[in-house]
Amino acid sequence: MSVNQAIKTDVSKIPLDEMDVSDPVLFQNDTIGEYFTRLRAEDPVHYCAKSPNGPYWSVTKFNDIVRVDTDHKVFSSDAARGGIVLGGLGVPTEASAMGGLEMFIAMDPPKHDEQRKVVSPIVAPHNLETLEPIIRARAAEILDSLPIGEEIDWVDRVSIELTTMTLATLFDFPWDERRKLTRWSDMVTASPGNGVDSWEQWQQEMMECGLYFKNLWDQRVGGEQKHDLISMLAGSPATANMPFQEFLGNLILLIVGGNDTTRSSISGGVLALNQHPEEYAKLMKDPSIIPGMVSEIIRWQTPITSMMRTALCDAEVGGKTIREGDKVVMWYLSGNRDGEVIERADEFLVDRKNPRQHLSFGFGIHRCVGNRVAELQLRIIWEEIVKRFSRIEVVGEPVRSLSHVIHGFTRMPVKLHAR
Amino acid sequence: MPKVTYIEHTGVEHVVTVASGTTGRDAAVDNDIPGIDGDCGGVCACATCHVYVDAAWLDRVGRVEEGNMEAELLQFAEDFRETSRLACQISITDKLDGLILHVPHGQH
Numbered sequence: 297m298s299v300n301q302a303i304k305t306d307v308s309k310i311p312l313d314e315m316d317v318s319d320p321v322l323f324q325n326d327t328i329g330e331y332f333t334r335l336r337a338e339d340p341v342h343y344c345a346k347s348p349n350g351p352y353w354s355v356t357k358f359n360d361i362v363r364v365d366t367d368h369k370v371f372s373s374d375a376a377r378g379g380i381v382l383g384g385l386g387v388p389t390e391a392s393a394m395g396g397l398e399m400f401i402a403m404d405p406p407k408h409d410e411q412r413k414v415v416s417p418i419v420a421p422h423n424l425e426t427l428e429p430i431i432r433a434r435a436a437e438i439l440d441s442l443p444i445g446e447e448i449d450w451v452d453r454v455s456i457e458l459t460t461m462t463l464a465t466l467f468d469f470p471w472d473e474r475r476k477l478t479r480w481s482d483m484v485t486a487s488p489g490n491g492v493d494s495w496e497q498w499q500q501e502m503m504e505c506g507l508y509f510k511n512l513w514d515q516r517v518g519g520e521q522k523h524d525l526i527s528m529l530a531g532s533p534a535t536a537n538m539p540f541q542e543f544l545g546n547l548i549l550l551i552v553g554g555n556d557t558t559r560s561s562i563s564g565g566v567l568a569l570n571q572h573p574e575e576y577a578k579l580m581k582d583p584s585i586i587p588g589m590v591s592e593i594i595r596w597q598t599p600i601t602s603m604m605r606t607a608l609c610d611a612e613v614g615g616k617t618i619r620e621g622d623k624v625v626m627w628y629l630s631g632n633r634d635g636e637v638i639e640r641a642d643e644f645l646v647d648r649k650n651p652r653q654h655l656s657f658g659f660g661i662h663r664c665v666g667n668r669v670a671e672l673q674l675r676i677i678w679e680e681i682v683k684r685f686s687r688i689e690v691v692g693e694p695v696r697s698l699s700h701v702i703h704g705f706t707r708m709p710v711k712l713h714a715r
Numbered sequence: 716m717p718k719v720t721y722i723e724h725t726g727v728e729h730v731v732t733v734a735s736g737t738t739g740r741d742a743a744v745d746n747d748i749p750g751i752d753g754d755c756g757g758v759c760a761c762a763t764c765h766v767y768v769d770a771a772w773l774d775r776v777g778r779v780e781e782g783n784m785e786a787e788l789l790q791f792a793e794d795f796r797e798t799s800r801l802a803c804q805i806s807i808t809d810k811l812d813g814l815i816l817h818v819p820h821g822q823h
Contacts, residue, residue, distance in 0.1 A: 366760045366784060405787070412791060420793050421821030637756075652754045652763075659760035661787055668823045 307331055312339050316347040317354055317627070317700075318382055323601065324698045332356055332630035341614035349383035352604070352623040353616070356630040358637035358655065360614045364605060364626050366660040368404060371605035371624060373662060375402040380662075381701055382604045382625050397545035401553075401662055408661065410534040411546065416665050418466060418525055424668055427465070431673055434461045435680045442712055447691055450708040454677070455562040462673055463554045468524035469512075480505040481555035484548055485702050506544045513543065525550055550666075557599040558670045560704030562677060563694070564597030565589075567708065568644045570690040575646045583682045589646040590674040595654035596644050598629040601703045603658060628655040629703060687713040717812035721748045721766075724820040735809050739802030739816055740764040750818040757803040762788040764802040765822045769815035773798055776805055776814070794819055 307330040315331065322328040335342050335356045342354040355361050364371050373380050379402040400411035417423070438457050442448060456478055464474035483501050486492040492501070509526070516522070517530040529535045529546065538546070569576040579589060605624045610617060618624060632654050635641040639649070657664035664670070681688065692709035719742055721729045727749075733742040743751035743764065752763040768776045778797070779786045785801050792799060798817075807814060 362755065362758060362760050366758075409787075409790060416791055416793070419823060424821065652752050653756055657754075657761075659755050661791070663761055663823075665823070668821070 307334055312342065313345065315342065316344050317342075318344070318347055318349050318352065318625070320698045320700045323700055323703060324696045326696060328629070329633065332627060332633065336630060336634060341616040341618075343616070350623065352382055352625050353613075353618055354630075355613060355624060355626050356634075357614065358631040358634040361626040361628065361631040361655055362659050364613060364624060365603075365655075365658055365662070367611075368605075368661055370608055370611045372404050372608050373402050373408070373603075373605060374404050375399075377606040377608075378604065378623060380603050380605070382602070382623060383700075397548060398539075398542040399545035399549035401549050402545075405661065412661075412665065414528060414532040414535045415525060415546075415550065418523070418528060419666055419668050423523070424672060427462075427669070428672060428676070430465060431458075431462055432676050432680065434458060435673075435677050439677075439680055439684050444712050444714045447709050447711055450566055450688070450690075450710045451559070451563050451705050452707075455559040455705075458562065458673060458677060459555050459559045462558075462669065463551065466525055466550075466554065466669075467512075468522065468526065476505075476508065477551055478555060480548070481551045484552050485556070485697075485699055490698050502544075505548070506540070509544065509547050510540070553664070553666055554669065556702050556704060557666075558673050560599035560697075560702070561594050561597045561670065561674055563705045563708050564599070564703075565593035565674065565678070566688050566710065567690055567694055567705075568593060568596050569646075570688075572644045575644055576687070578646050579678075580682060580686065583679065585647050586675055586678045586682075587671075588648065588651045590671050590678065591651035591654065592644065592646055592648050593674060594656045594670065595632050595638075595651065597703065598632050598654075598656045599703050600656070600658075601629040601701055602627045603662070626655075626658075628658065631655045684715060685712050686715045689713060717807050717809050717814070719807050719811070719814045719816060721751070722815065722817045723748075723750055724818060733807055735807070737807050739766060739800075739805040739807060739814075741803075742807060743802060748818065750820075750822070751802065752822070753803065755803075759784050759788065759801060759803055762792045762801060763822050765789065765792045765819055766800055766802045766805075767796055767798045767817040767819065768800055768805075769817060770798060772811070772814050775811060776800065779804075792819075793821055793823070 317331050340357045345351050355364055375398055400408050435458055438454055460474050460478045463477050482491055488494050492498045512526050513530055516527045521531050602625050607618045607620055607622045609620050633641045657667045689711045691711050694705050695707040697704045697706055716732050717735055718730055718732050729748050731742055731746040738757055740753045740757045744753045754763045755761040779789055779800055785804050789795055789799050
């Protein structure tokens, strides 16, 4: 569907009980915002009885989302009950030769707590301080390699390249093969016709991913304790004896968490600044606003649109009764536009007063582990961009991802203007 | 109006005066204390207002209660200690006039 066709849909005329905001086309053609605006106004906790992903609740306002996200005793993330993504991730479990992947984001306490604690030291303050000059050197190298005045794809040349390099560093992944990480990250949300030809191909590539990491694990287990994520998992009692599915699941979680997300924010920031030239001017006039702008970009883009929970008992949210077993989707993308909590929520303001108040990292015990790495990469890339270019000009229609979860871009043609 | 002192991990001190009943998170954010972000707005939903209560004040402030939301969030905080609290859960009343809170190296 083209953008023009999509605009013809009058969102105000769709009967509320027929509204399905999990349709990935609405995200690809960027019309989803109108749907969420209507739900926030008319039915902020909305039940969709029929969708390709089954029945589900949508929670669309900021405070209701925080309430669900922080109540993990009632709202479960457990993969066995349905996990954290409406419609599941990748190939349906029963059709997969590998069975279900297990990852700590899709577990409840106490297992979640034990596994999360193993990986979180990777983003401890001293590690971030070590990482900063490495990321800065890479960012500089990437930007210096770009041609001025020629059309290039920002997603591939910068967003993917920088986040993949950072991820490869965190994993101590073989450097020349680092684009495998990008591919595997994309595979997680791919489906036949959307990034992959068939489920057979999907399984084959995920198996390759599993074997590749198994090999790295075997090399590092019992070896000298290094500070990469694989060594951390292999060296900790809480994770050293993980079943293979859990090992692979956790690695994929870290790959997607560190790849698709910041990638989308790096691209999304360029688009937002192009759509708001007065904000771009503020940035060029005073680059010291970059740290706050980074939070605003993360709010504006909301690279993960939503997370799902399953109710463990009947519960009330925003005046509606959610029944035990019901699926509940917290739409961070919508809560981040909730004008009752965020002032001028529909505007992109690089010097916003309270920019850190956003839902993009989630709240509660599943809050994003890598949020500081995300902010670090975005801050550095923008600091290096403003030194080099007077403008990154978006010169064609960006292509958005066909996904109701990953809110990103597959292509963004730009031209660089020298300073 | 009670006074509260925030000490950064580098040793830099910030003394602020607040209205009785202000939370340690609001007092820090309103006065731009470095190292305290308070991302969730002060509703015990993240851990970006993590502080260490000065040992001399711990009994008066109280320790984190095991099993509640604050404890669940703090368990993932970088460098959790016995004196760790979320500042949003500390109400700075006149009884806590002079309170000293230490700010950790980093938080997320």
